[in-house]
Amino acid sequence: MTSTPDARKANPMSLAVCTVSHSPLMARNEPAPGVRDRVEAAFAEARAFIGDFAPDVVVVLAPDHYNGFLYDMMPPFCIGTEARSVGDYGYEEGPLRVDRDLAQFLASAALAAGIDVAVSERMHVDHGFTQPLTLLFGGIAAVPTVPVFINSVAEPLGPVSRARLLGAALGRAAAGLDKRVLFLGSGGLSHDPPVPALAGATPEVAERLISGRNPTREQRAERETRVTAAAREFAAGTLPLQPLNPEWDRALLDVLASGELEELDSWSNESFVTQAGHSSHEVRTSIAAYAALAAAGPYVVTQSFYEPIPEWIAGFAITTARPA
Numbered sequence: 595m596t597s598t599p600d601a602r603k604a605n606p607m608s609l610a611v612c613t614v615s616h617s618p619l620m621a622r623n624e625p626a627p628g629v630r631d632r633v634e635a636a637f638a639e640a641r642a643f644i645g646d647f648a649p650d651v652v653v654v655l656a657p658d659h660y661n662g663f664l665y666d667m668m669p670p671f672c673i674g675t676e677a678r679s680v681g682d683y684g685y686e687e688g689p690l691r692v693d694r695d696l697a698q699f700l701a702s703a704a705l706a707a708g709i710d711v712a713v714s715e716r717m718h719v720d721h722g723f724t725q726p727l728t729l730l731f732g733g734i735a736a737v738p739t740v741p742v743f744i745n746s747v748a749e750p751l752g753p754v755s756r757a758r759l760l761g762a763a764l765g766r767a768a769a770g771l772d773k774r775v776l777f778l779g780s781g782g783l784s785h786d787p788p789v790p791a792l793a794g795a796t797p798e799v800a801e802r803l804i805s806g807r808n809p810t811r812e813q814r815a816e817r818e819t820r821v822t823a824a825a826r827e828f829a830a831g832t833l834p835l836q837p838l839n840p841e842w843d844r845a846l847l848d849v850l851a852s853g854e855l856e857e858l859d860s861w862s863n864e865s866f867v868t869q870a871g872h873s874s875h876e877v878r879t880s881i882a883a884y885a886a887l888a889a890a891g892p893y894v895v896t897q898s899f900y901e902p903i904p905e906w907i908a909g910f911a912i913t914t915a916r917p918a
């Protein structure tokens with residue numbers, strides 16, 4: 595069993611952070627010349643950082659896109675003690691390698707800290723989890739993980755400060771362990787892909803958002819083809835999705851690097867949407883990851899890559915950080 599956090603002295607050097615944007619369109623659409631090479635180089639740098647750190651376990655903080663979490667029961671946060679990938683967008687389907695003891699321990703620690711996190715013995719996850727595990731580790735079961743779902747898509751959302759406090763609670767608990775723990779945040783910065791919303795949905799779409807957990811192969815393919823085509827039109831300027839906002843993205847990355855994470859508490863949910871699009875709330879995963887590291891003391895950002903990539907509908911960032 596995992597020991598309690600106060601049973602050992604906190605060891606801040608046992609924590610590190612990597613945050614990556616995800617976009618399932620990476621494997622579907624070709625961005626402007628040079629972009630893919632720069633993104634691949636940034637992933638290689640992140641992989642080298644992770645290799646040097648050599649984590650014992652990876653706490654993956656990621657959203658869902660109505661694949662695993664639907665409105666029949668939509669928690670703000672959930673920790674999986676078991677998890678399997680639904681296999682969307684061609685990513686591997688099947689079980690993740692969940693460190694069950696650690697998942698239970700972190701859930702208990704978060705609850706003890708006053709964060710009402712749900713627990714799932716059968717969590718279903720999508721590309722938000724599987725893409726970074728694949729690109730950084732080579733597969734969805736390549737490393738022991740604790741999957742932590744952070745709702746970033748399905749309104750209503752709690753204040754951003756709750757994601758920070760969740761991260762801080764997980765970081766405090768993890769820093770007391772005799773393990774090297776990587777907090778991996780998965781989510782884009784500014785972006786507004788055509789993910790449906792319950793408000794104003796047709797009855798058919800609403801039903802899918804409430805209980806469409808197991809779409810047919812054809813339904814899944816139809817959705818993926820539609821989103822891929824939308825991204826191409828967005829990049830060509832013929833589909834008026836909300837524009838990416840590099841200025842907002844850089845301001846957010848600056849706050850993450852500064853360590854002054856409480857500053858983000860004053861960024862209202864509405865301002866995220868109006869300035870950076872609905873899915874910009876996915877940065878809650880990065881905020882939680884940095885808050886986890888901050889719980890163990892001052893930190894330094896060791897990599898900060900950013901490009902706005904319309905073909906992937908993503909303000910796309912890759913960052914790494916370690917204790918100062």
Ligand SMILES: O=C(O)/C=C/c1cccc(O)c1O
Nearest residue numbers: 616617659782787821906907
């Ligand atoms: O769920 C989908 O079909 C599309 C998701 C998507 C597209 C672009 C950027 C993202 O962060 C996404 O999750």
Ligand SMILES: [Fe+2]
Nearest residue numbers: 722782873876
């Ligand atoms: Fe996403």
